[in-house]
Amino acid sequence: MLGRMTRGAPVQWARPVVRYVVSLGSFVLVWYAASRWENNPNLLPSPQVVFKQFVLMVQSGELLSSVWSSLGRLLLGYALGALVGVPLGFAMGMYLPLDQYISPLIEILRPISSIAWLPLGLFIFGVGNALPLFIIFYGSVFPFVINTIGAVHQIDNRLVAAARTLGAKRWLVIFGVIAPAALPLVLVGARIGLGIGWMAVIAAELVGAPSGLGYLITWYETMLLSSRVLVGVFAIGMVGYLLDLGLRKLSAWLTPWWDGWRAND
Amino acid sequence: MTSGRVQRIWRFVALPLLLIAIWQIAVSHYVPASSLAPTPTGVIRGFVELLTSGELLAALEQSLLRIAFGFTFALALAIVIAVLVATWKPFAYMVDPILETFRPIAPIAWVPMAILWFGTGTYAAIFIVAYAAFFPIYVNTLAGVRNIDRGLLNAAKTLGARPTFIARAVIIPAALPSIILGARLGMGLAWAAIIAAEMTVGSKAGGGGSGGIGQMMFVFLLYRLDLRYIVVGMISIGLVALLIDAIFQLIGRRVSPWLNRGN
Numbered sequence: 001m002l003g004r005m006t007r008g009a010p011v012q013w014a015r016p017v018v019r020y021v022v023s024l025g026s027f028v029l030v031w032y033a034a035s036r037w038e039n040n041p042n043l044l045p046s047p048q049v050v051f052k053q054f055v056l057m058v059q060s061g062e063l064l065s066s067v068w069s070s071l072g073r074l075l076l077g078y079a080l081g082a083l084v085g086v087p088l089g090f091a092m093g094m095y096l097p098l099d100q101y102i103s104p105l106i107e108i109l110r111p112i113s114s115i116a117w118l119p120l121g122l123f124i125f126g127v128g129n130a131l132p133l134f135i136i137f138y139g140s141v142f143p144f145v146i147n148t149i150g151a152v153h154q155i156d157n158r159l160v161a162a163a164r165t166l167g168a169k170r171w172l173v174i175f176g177v178i179a180p181a182a183l184p185l186v187l188v189g190a191r192i193g194l195g196i197g198w199m200a201v202i203a204a205e206l207v208g209a210p211s212g213l214g215y216l217i218t219w220y221e222t223m224l225l226s227s228r229v230l231v232g233v234f235a236i237g238m239v240g241y242l243l244d245l246g247l248r249k250l251s252a253w254l255t256p257w258w259d260g261w262r263a264n265d
Numbered sequence: 266m267t268s269g270r271v272q273r274i275w276r277f278v279a280l281p282l283l284l285i286a287i288w289q290i291a292v293s294h295y296v297p298a299s300s301l302a303p304t305p306t307g308v309i310r311g312f313v314e315l316l317t318s319g320e321l322l323a324a325l326e327q328s329l330l331r332i333a334f335g336f337t338f339a340l341a342l343a344i345v346i347a348v349l350v351a352t353w354k355p356f357a358y359m360v361d362p363i364l365e366t367f368r369p370i371a372p373i374a375w376v377p378m379a380i381l382w383f384g385t386g387t388y389a390a391i392f393i394v395a396y397a398a399f400f401p402i403y404v405n406t407l408a409g410v411r412n413i414d415r416g417l418l419n420a421a422k423t424l425g426a427r428p429t430f431i432a433r434a435v436i437i438p439a440a441l442p443s444i445i446l447g448a449r450l451g452m453g454l455a456w457a458a459i460i461a462a463e464m465t466v467g468s469k470a471g472g473g474g475s476g477g478i479g480q481m482m483f484v485f486l487l488y489r490l491d492l493r494y495i496v497v498g499m500i501s502i503g504l505v506a507l508l509i510d511a512i513f514q515l516i517g518r519r520v521s522p523w524l525n526r527g528n
Contacts, residue, residue, distance in 0.1 A: 020362045022358075027363045043381060100273065104280065105280050111510075112500070115373075116499045119483055119495045123301075199373055202374050203373045214373075214374075221381060224381070229377050237367070237374070238369070240371060
């Protein structure tokens, strides 16, 4: 997209940039005016104070270490969700009786959001790393399972039949035909699961973890340092955005033949 | 045919029943009573107790009222903004980058700020609900409006309809299936977010009366230490989620019967 734009006149790419700057610039101006009007930095700190705190928190390393501990939990819990969810989804998608046995359990558990497990999880695991891991795993495993089942079901039967006719063995059919054909929709599940997982990390850290971005924002809230809370809030948005962008790029790279990504933006 | 049905029913109930039986036997025979671990029968008794004392219904009523207020607010705001963004370019250039900056921020991340701004009560919860519901509705409405057949719009314009009339009589009805899909997603997210908000607020308010099902569960954890009631709370949250989703599916089928999509 960028390549196509730069080939034309420079005005073509300059215009969206100017629009972007005008839009966000006026938002910051309104924010600044509102903070002067409110005149209470505990409630609404001004943009430049938030920026200054952001720089301080980056310099002290505090922000990055919080990001890393949240990200580490997310990736571990999410990887567990994928490791359980994707093979289970493939097995359930290919073998109907297994689907009939396990689906009811999934449909009973799924409406109970991962967040609803927080009090019980807090009792069982206590404050620490196990609670966020469990909550993230629980939140991300269902999108993996359900999208993988759907992905296997939508595969064109003729592909499998053709491979079998040509003499492919069972494992070759699974890894050479079914897995690549299912990949795009499995990755859609991965994207949904990542979004839910990131929300689950923050929720779990708000009530039951001694570190991470969720812990950081409640900690500064009790200290009434709103500027630092806002730095944490924007960091949560930024990391969430980058995770989603990274997964989208990875998916587009892994499945170049599938164009659902552009439609899904 | 009947044997096929028997087999289907058996497969449907087998695993849940097996797990509940293991849970019951394991807790009542192999776990010391001092561990506070609840049994399935204990949970059922707890459910009846909370229902008859009225605590459960009062908490659910409070949470659902907050959802209703926050959601209605988000719905109105999201539809108006999405229609404006889709049809009025300068407005889109001004508003879209701001919204796209805020969209990735999880609603739960705003809980501490909401407590600072609105205190540990209903207004903080309504703010979180509205924030959570806004973005799915906005994104889906925008996509729905952008996908409207140009022919419909051109016909309305050619026939001399005013912009407000076009919005009301052409754009909104044509985008309605997308709006309802967005509302369904937004409601699901709002229901998860309000539980988190009420729990966090509840853990701060020292058991005081911020109310709602989320806070009720936290009080059972911190002050009354009854795990049966916590499980009852979890099951209620799941049941309400199912109920809300069923209502939205029903509305979707009522409002756009020409779409026979199989969900």
